[in-house]
Amino acid sequence: MPAGGRPTVRSRRLGTALRQYRHAAKLDQPQAAEIIAASQARVSRLESGHVTARVIEVRLLLDAYGVTDPEVRSKLEELAKHSKKRGWWLEHAAHLRPDYLDHIALEDDATYIRQWQPTLVPGLLQTPAYAEAVIAAGPGYVAPEVLEQLVKVGEGRQVKIGEGGASYTAILWEAVITHPLVSIDIHRHQLATILEIGERKNVTVQVLPFSAGALAATTSAFSSFSFDAEPVVEAVTLENLRGTSVLEAPEDLTAYANMYDLLRSAALAPDASARLIRDVWRSMKEE
Numbered sequence: 001m002p003a004g005g006r007p008t009v010r011s012r013r014l015g016t017a018l019r020q021y022r023h024a025a026k027l028d029q030p031q032a033a034e035i036i037a038a039s040q041a042r043v044s045r046l047e048s049g050h051v052t053a054r055v056i057e058v059r060l061l062l063d064a065y066g067v068t069d070p071e072v073r074s075k076l077e078e079l080a081k082h083s084k085k086r087g088w089w090l091e092h093a094a095h096l097r098p099d100y101l102d103h104i105a106l107e108d109d110a111t112y113i114r115q116w117q118p119t120l121v122p123g124l125l126q127t128p129a130y131a132e133a134v135i136a137a138g139p140g141y142v143a144p145e146v147l148e149q150l151v152k153v154g155e156g157r158q159v160k161i162g163e164g165g166a167s168y169t170a171i172l173w174e175a176v177i178t179h180p181l182v183s184i185d186i187h188r189h190q191l192a193t194i195l196e197i198g199e200r201k202n203v204t205v206q207v208l209p210f211s212a213g214a215l216a217a218t219t220s221a222f223s224s225f226s227f228d229a230e231p232v233v234e235a236v237t238l239e240n241l242r243g244t245s246v247l248e249a250p251e252d253l254t255a256y257a258n259m260y261d262l263l264r265s266a267a268l269a270p271d272a273s274a275r276l277i278r279d280v281w282r283s284m285k286e287e
Contacts (some may be wrong), residue, residue: 009102009246010109012049013227013235014079016248018061019047025065035064055080075228088156095149099243103223106235106246107157110166112226114233116263118173118208118216120181121190122223123154124161125170125197125205130190133182139241161203167231169204171263173216177207177280184284191281198274206267207276215266219259233257 022032029043036043036057045051053061058080062073089096089104096104107113107124115122121130131154135147142150161168180187198205208216225235236247236256247253268276 008049009105009235010079010082011052013248014053014058014076015047015049017076017079018053018058021062021065021067022047027064032061032064036060053080071228089153092149092153095146096153097243099245102246103237103244104153104157106223106225106237107166108160109227110225111228112167112169112231113161113223114169114171114225114231114260115221115223116171116219116260117176117221119176119221121172121176121194122170122221124158124168125190125194126154127186127190127193128155129186130182133186137181161197161200164200164202167202169206169264171206171208171260171267173208174210174276175216177277180284188281188284191277191284195274195277195281198270198277204270205273205277206264206270207273208263208267209276212266215262222256222259224253224256224260233260 022029029040029047032043033040038057042051046053046057055077058076059073062076067073087105087108089101089108093101113124115124120134123131126134128151131151132147135142135150160166177191182190194205197203210216221239223237224233225237226232227234233253233256234248236253238245238247247256267273
């Protein structure tokens with residue numbers, strides 16, 4: 001069972017896939033239960049992610065559902081093997097919300113990460129000083145020791161991008177660059193860091209200019225994730241006052257994939273974005 005009886009993001013992804021393939025095969029849960037010699041309740045809990053599927057169960061079900069694609073089978077078997085895998089971030093779990101843990105797990109598994117951020121520099125680009133300033137400015141009191149842990153988690157999230165473990169694209173509204181929400185010194189250093197990270201082969205940073213008009217207000221911040229060799233969106237997270245929501249329904253994934261394409265088409269090209277960021281950095285330096 002996933003830790004604490006709560007579905008992990010990996011067990012939920014696996015369960016969702018098994019349910020979709022069962023529906024495609026026009027089988028019901030009692031029939032699936034017969035295939036793995038288990039109860040219908042177990043199949044239900046497998047598909048909801050509350051129980052971790054064993055690899056042999058995954059293989060038997062995929063055989064019965066007619067799923068023969070080796071890449072699909074390998075991916076789902078890997079999810080079964082690692083659904084209870086203890087990630088580095090769980091060392092800090094006492095200070096993190098469960099929904100934030102889900103977000104980090106998605107980042108850790110992803111091959112493609114795309115983010116839209118109209119207000120703040122995304123966490124995967126934040127300097128420690130920027131992260132500390134933003135967290136401290138939040139609506140609730142954060143004890144110094146907790147703040148330190150949260151900043152460390154932010155740095156840990158950036159390791160995968162730094163090592164080239166995923167392709168990362170960030171689109172920022174121009175206001176994020178031109179209107180500091182922190183001190184000028186912290187903001188200048190943050191801009192320099194964005195330029196530096198943006199030079200990596202696996203990273204693309206684009207700026208949505210003010211000239212794009214109301215498009216920037218069409219949707220709040222979100223992140224999308226792909227887990228295969230192709231950048232097909234398989235999960236989306238939304239940030240809000242109460243935490244982070246994970247979307248996995250096909251219609252939601254399509255809507256946010258289309259939205260990201262609109263934002264990317266309206267954004268400045270990476271080179272032009274870098275020039276804008278560099279110009280803003282220089283102007284702040286001169287002041």
